[in-house]
Amino acid sequence: MKWRGRRASSNVEDRRGMGGKTIVGGGIGGIVILLIVTLLGGDPGDLLNNMAGTGSDPAAPYEETEQEQELSEFVSVVLADTEEVWSQIFKEEGMVYKEPTLVLYTDSVQTACGGASSSVGPFYCPGDQKLYIDLSFYEELQRDFKAPGDFAMAYVVAHEVGHHVQTLLGTTEKLGPLRQKLSQEEYNKYQVRFELQADYLAGVWAHHAQGMNLLEEGDVDEALTAASAVGDDTIQKRAQGHVVPESFTHGTSEQRKRWFYKGLQSGSLDEGDTFKAKNL
Template sequence: MKTDGRRKSSNVEDRRGRSGGGAIALGGGGLGIVGIILFLLLGGNPTDLLDNASVSEPEQPYVETEQDKELADFVSVVLADTEDIWTELFQQQDLQYENPTLVLYTGQVQTACGFGSAAAGPFYCPGDRKLYIDLEFYDELQSSFKAPGDFAMAYVIAHEVGHHVQTLLGISDQVMPLRQKMSETEFNKYLVRFELQADYFAGVWAHHAQGLGYLEQGDLQEAITAAGAVGDDTIQKRARGYVVPESFTHGTAKQRIYWFEHGFELGTIKGGDTFSETER
C-alpha cells in the first residue's frame, strides 16, 4: 500500500509505555494473543479474563524502535484514509461521519468498555468510540496467523473502523441488547452477522482506497488471506482439529472472505445487510 508522503491522521492517541503494565496473566500463566483468541473461541467467557486477570509490571519502559515508528506512521495513514472515505460516503447519504480515535498502547489499556489487553488483539470500544491497537499484533498476524503484508494490517484497522461505522449508523444499538434476550448460542448467530458486516465495510473502504490509487499489486490478496486466517473455523481447526459452529462469533473463513470481497466489489454502504443473507 502506498503511504510515502501521505497525510497522517491527527486522531491518534499514543499511550505506548503509559498503560501501566504488561500482559494479562491468567491463573499465574501468561496467554499470548493467539491464546486469548483460542480461549474465547473454545467457549471461554470474556468476563473470566477480567475476573481472573492479574497485571504484571513491565520489566523496562517502552522504547520506540524504528520498526515501531514506521508501523505507527502506517496505521495513522490508514486511519486518515478511512476518515476521508467514510466522510464522503456518509455525506452521500446526508449523514455526518464522526472520526474515531485510534489509541496505540502496549500491554494493557483502560477504556470506557473496561480493561483491555493486547492479548485479545485490536478492538473497538463503542463507549468512547476509540480503536485500540498494540502494534505487536502485526507480528502475530505474520507469524501465528500466516497473514503477512501491510495491507493485512490495513484490513484489521478497516474492520475495527467498520464497527465504528456500525455505531454511527445505530446498528450496534440494535444488535447488542439482544444478548440479554436470548441464549448465548442464538446470540452468537447475530454476533457473526455483526462481525461479517464489519468485514463488508472494510471491503467498502478498500474499494475506494483502490480508486484513489493507494493499493499496490498483491494488497488485495493480503487482506483476503488475513480475513481467511481469522475465520472461526480456521482457528478452531488449528486449535483442536475440529469445529463447533454454535460457538462461532466472527464467521467462517469463507464467510469473512465473501463479505470483504462483496464490500470491495460494491463500494457502497447499501449492500452490507449481512443479517438478511444468513446463508452466506
C-alpha cells in the same frame, strides 16, 4: 499500499509503555478463548470487565524501534484514509461522520469496555469510540496467522473502523439487548453477522482506496489472506484440532473473505445488510 509521504491522522493516542489493568489468567488456553471471542473486533465489554485484574505500575518512557515507528506511521495513514472515505460516504447519505480515535498501546490497556491484554488482538470499544491496537500484532499476523503484507494490517484497521461505522449507524446499539434475550448459541449467530458486516465495511473502504489509486499489486490478496486467517474455523482448528460451529462469533474463513470481497466490489452501504442475508 502506497502510503509513504501521505497525510497521517491526528486522531491517534499513543499509550505505549503506560501499562494499565491486565487480564487475569494466561497460557494458550486463555489466549485462544480471547482470540475466538474478540479478535479483530466485536464488543469485548463483558468479557474484559469480568476478566480485568490488578493493574501494573507505569512503565518507563517508551522508546519505539525503527520498525515500530514505521508501523505506527502506516496505521495512522490508513486511519486518515478511512476518515476521508467514510466522511464522504456519510455526507452522501446526509449524515456527518464522527472520526474515531486510534489508541496504540503495549501489553495491556484500560478502556471504557474494561481492561484488555494485547492477547485479545486489535479491537474496537463502542463505549469510548476508540480502536485499540498493540503493534506487535503485526508480527503475530505474519508469523502465526501466515498473513504477511502491509495491506493485511490495513484490513485489520479497516475492520475495526467498520465497527465504528456500525456504532454511528446504530447497529451496535441494537445488538446489545439481544445478549439478555437469547441463549449464547443464538446470540452468537447475530454476533457472526455483526462481524461479517464489519468485514464488508472494510471492503467498502478498500474499494474507495482502490479508486484513489492507493492499492498496489497483491494488496487485495493480502487482505483476503488475513480475513481467512482469522476465521473462527481456522482459529479453532489450529488451537484445538476441531471446530465448534455453535461457538462461532466472527464467521468462517470463507465467509469473512466473501463479505470483504463483496464490499470491495460494491463500495456502497446498500449491499452490506448481513442481518437480512439468507446465505452468509
